[in-house]
Amino acid sequence: MTTRSTTPHPLPLGLVDAPTINRDRLTDRQRAGTSCAWCAGTASPRYPVADLFACEPCAAMYGVQEMTP
Numbered sequence: 001m002t003t004r005s006t007t008p009h010p011l012p013l014g015l016v017d018a019p020t021i022n023r024d025r026l027t028d029r030q031r032a033g034t035s036c037a038w039c040a041g042t043a044s045p046r047y048p049v050a051d052l053f054a055c056e057p058c059a060a061m062y063g064v065q066e067m068t069p
Contacts, residue, residue, distance in 0.1 A: 018062035021052065038062070 021037050029035035036043045036055035043053035047064045054064045 016061075016063040021049070026052075
């Protein structure tokens with residue numbers, strides 16, 4: 001994991017410096033929501049990103065809000 005050298009800038013939807021997700025480059029598992037939209041780690045349904053999901057580390061890094069049932 002890398003450290004930030006600049007101040008984070010809020011993006012729409014509350015995300016902070018989140019890289020753009022290019023759907024054409026996602027794996028089948030990422031599109032299905034079983035892998036993280038950014039790092040391809042194990043995604044959690046608690047961290048939705050549009051119709052995809054993030055893993056806990058990426059959710060924390062990019063400011064994805066946890067959804068509770």
